[in-house]
Amino acid sequence: MNSSAIRSYGDCLARVRRQSPLIQCITNYVAMNYAANVLLAAGASPAMVHAPEEAAEFAKLASATTINIGTLSAHWLEGMHAAAKAAHASGKPWVLDPVAHFATAFRRNAVEELLALKPAVIRGNASEIMALAGDASSGRGVDSADSVERAKASALMLAQRTGAVVAVTGVVDFVTDGQKALHIAGGSELMPRVTAMGCALTCLVGAFVAVAPQSPLEATVSALACFAVAGTQAAQQSNGPGSFAWRFIDALAALNGDTLQAQARLTAA
Ligand SMILES: Nc1ncnc2c1ncn2[C@@H]1O[C@H](COP(=O)(O)OP(=O)(O)O)[C@@H](O)[C@H]1O
Ligand SMILES: Cc1ncsc1CCOP(=O)(O)O
Ligand SMILES: [Mg+2]
Secondary structure, three states: OOOOOOOOHHHHHHHHHHHOOEEEEEOOOOOHHHHHHHHHHHOOEEEOOOOOOOHHHHHHHOOEEEEEOOOOOHHHHHHHHHHHHHHHHOOOOEEEEOOOOOOOHHHHHHHHHHHOOOOOEEEEEHHHHHHHOOOOOOOOOOOOOOOHHHHHHHHHHHHHHHOOEEEEEOOOEEEEOOOOEEEEEOOOOOHHHOOOHHHHHHHHHHHHHHHOOOOHHHHHHHHHHHHHHHHHHHHHOOOOHHHHHHHHHHHHHHOOHHHHHHHOEEEEO
């Protein structure tokens, strides 16, 4: 980890709030609104720009790009390729969310092509990461059917094979660059009951790697820690997934670097 570039996980959040990085989010129809609100709550500036006619041009303007295949179509895939290529060519990090990539041949091929365009970070649930590493997974759709514990070896292997930081989320998250690995505890069992929480987190990872492109592992851990701390806080006041969804945005908006540093539950794996 490049500790001279980033002094602490709290510092990474403080940088996002200070710099307000412009983040190109190519995400799905389900996630667009919630993900944009999550980025705003963290102090970043989201832009949902995916048309093939403009995706590459916009990727050059943005500080980072995130690509999510949740509601894929051929037209969108064209924009994803253009954006990922442009981001890579201009030295900007991009983040891949391989939503349910194992479900159909169209998705499998799409994710394989995108992986070749060198994402800096891959963020998925346990079933997605296991299948992406070529391991058997029990996933059928967008929700995980496997534990993070079972996906750890797959994540390590995938990180070593692709050179990307790999984040597996679930009850306790696991993040690795293929050498070092960390666990992040916290969050709430209400989180998988709100659609697009994972997609929004992928967009937030984009904002964090944008302000610390030399430290993608630390930036990813920091973004996941924000979700864990804000999720724990929001759950304490929520009656169910509906109120949790908006309380989570409030908790994230109120989170500062010092609180994150004090409350994040990180352990070396
Ligand atoms: N049972 C749980 N307890 C605590 N946090 C959870 C739980 N399940 C998921 N999360 C959190 O929800 C967020 C989204 O993760 P996840 O549900 O794995 O992604 P996806 O929505 O892509 O399947 C992450 O911050 C993760 O830590
Ligand atoms: C329900 C659904 N269908 C296609 S994408 C999507 C959202 C998935 O969101 P998440 O991966 O964050 O649960
Ligand atoms: Mg997901």
